[in-house]
Amino acid sequence: MRRLGWRGLFPPRQNPPKQQHGGKRGGRPGAEAFGSLLLAVLVFLSLFQTGRLWYFSHLPIPAPPAEYDLQVERSGVDLGELLQPLAIILHQEGGKHLEFRPGQPGYSSLWQEGLALLPLQDGPLIPVAYAEVRQARQEGVAVEYILPARLTLDQYRQAWGLERGKEEGPTIDRLLLRFTKTTGSYFLDNGQGEAYFSGKSLTVGDLSLHLPRGAGNPVTELPTVFRGISLSEGLYVPLVSPVISGLALAPTKVASEQEARLFFVDPSLARKVEERDGAVFYTDGVGGLRIYPTGDLEYSLPQPDRPPVKSRAALQKVAAFLKAHGGIPEGSFVKEIRPNPSSQAMGEGRVEVSVVLLREGLPLLGGNFPLEFQLTENGVSRFTRILRPISGPSPIKRTVVPVENLLSQVVKGEDEPRRQIPRLTNVYLAYYLPPLGVPASYLRPVWVLETPAGARYSFDAWTGTPVYP
Amino acid sequence: MDWPRAKAILILAFSLLNIFLGVLTFSSRSSYRDRWPVPTQADIRRLEDRLKAAGMTLPASWPLRTAPLPFLLVKARPVDGEDLAKRVFGINTPGVSNRPGEKTFSDGRQTLLVTDSGVIRYYRESPAGGKAQKVPDRSEAKGQAEAFLNRRGLPDGARLDLVQQDMARGRTVVCFTQVYEGLEIYGSEIWLEYSSRGLEEYREKWLIPVGFTGEKRMLVSPLEALSRVAERAEAFPAGERAIESISPGYYTEMYDARQWEVPPVWRVRFRDGTILYLNAYTGEPEKKGETGK
Structure with missing residues (x-):
């Protein structure tokens, strides 16, 4: 079978054309010159048109509406x-x-x-x-x-x-x-x-x-009264002081620019500010997102306090927001839903939702929860995320200070600011999460004491010394 | 090679290519024109009515359209505070007080403040209970400012933006704004205030433009920007608010950052000196400037 490549489409002439009237090969010189000129014009015209199209193709396409979050919310979220x-x-x-x-x-x-x-x-x-x-x-x-x-x-x-x-x-x-x-x-x-x-x-x-x-x-x-401190009923602590290690941290994983831009209605409108401390700030002139070198995130979108949001709707919005921005981290539990201190009561303004993460069976928290939200019916107005990738238990392993020793220390007032603790509503072990943007090499175990007002005090679980944010 | 035959084929191919490109260009231009709505007289009349309802008047002229613009990448200009203090105070340079990110030199009569982000502020203490003095006229202040900056070294790309008398404070303000590739970078400026006793205050926020970054994007039309101003009329005090000008440029605040991207803006200046910066991509306000600035 005869092979037909691209050459096959235009096979060379087998026989040279006969010379007519003894003239030159190729016909009239005027027609030749016209053909060359026409070809040159066509080449330049095509180059010009290509350049023009290239220029206009670089004009922006109108941004799509921000339906990303809405779609997630509409599809329903498993709370x-x-x-x-x-x-x-x-x-x-x-x-x-x-x-x-x-x-x-x-x-x-x-x-x-x-x-x-x-x-x-x-x-x-x-x-x-x-x-x-x-x-x-x-x-x-x-x-x-x-x-x-x-x-x-x-x-x-x-x-x-x-x-x-x-x-x-x-x-x-x-x-x-x-x-x-x-x-x-x-x-x-x-x-x-x-x-x-x-x-x-x-x-x-x-x-x-x-x-x-x-x-x-x-x-x-735990007993309901310990040396003058009143404790809520049903607080459970290990029968025998456990030997536990801290949590070693893996190298920081910082959100990519593409992930960061998803926080904005039109990602291409977010401009980047490279701060001197290594943080990167994105803003579209309305909302802002700061990514710390530790990988922590801080997002804000100014919104009026109204319309208010109810608890369940708030949780749905939180779950939808998390799904739209990197997903719900494994081991997430909603820890608190409460009205913003500036609001009078639930359903009257901004609502705060705190989400805690459990690792090795213990919650991660410190001055902040790993995930914190402020929101209204319009959506999330503030969000902070402290996610430190954990590689496993740290090499140091020690026995936890018995909680009775810790409470005795509190009663004695060895830690001045904590002298005025008349009642505790919760006592538990946790891993201490550093504040937003503060680097850490590992997460240490702490005892956490909670008061009825919602204040939390952390004490190093190995030594009993207070840990300040 | 059969040149005439090859040429015929090329002519045919390029003709087809040009027809194809022509169709593409025509359709692109159509959509381009759709995104560049040219205001009709009716549009302008409607805008005038909206502004009038808000107690505002249109500027005498405004740009019909502006080319698409990308972000502008800028960085702070480092300033040697010690060196500058020696030049201001001479051999009697006072001690420095350091706060995070800034150095302050003061001998009680004059103060110099230099920040890590390159902001310079110099001011003289006002005499207590001094009698009201004559406010320097505009040309006098402008002349003094230019002479001062020529001695100090007027940075490249400085353009005179404002000369205004502030009778209440007894000062005349002269402001130079940085220009890059023909567009003002609002917020990158040199601000001088003169009284009858000379230079009272000097503020310098001058950036280093690194270049344009990202893709070019269409700007909202000036008509649309002015509509947004009318929508926000309640943010301004009541009374007649004549819009003096609307002009494109870039606007940024100073960040404690290594470098940052700056969006294009429409700057709307009212006759009383109030300035409004609208993000030229969205029409949303970036910042409402201070009166007289």
């Missing part, structure tokens, strides 16, 4: 993951308590058991004396779910994908399922010392308790 229990306490016969933290063996099965039993408890919530709860913790089998934030039961039901209850109900931060004597569910606002009971019967048989052998960490309940 259940953000509102799972921070810890589950299994109260056993004989006053033994085991703690299960997210990611540890037994946690998931206990949580799934709870989710399966909860829909059965749709009776009215009856206020009861807190002493009943105390009794439930000490006698027989009970499972206590320490929830991440104070929300109404209905809000939790929605987030967990359960049917909504008959009433919105009071705010709760704990759920306790009791399987002996008077069985049923207690819903607690533990921080406020309030308890509600829903009397549908539960039996031990309802709880299958397929727990791996040796699962759970033995914990003990």
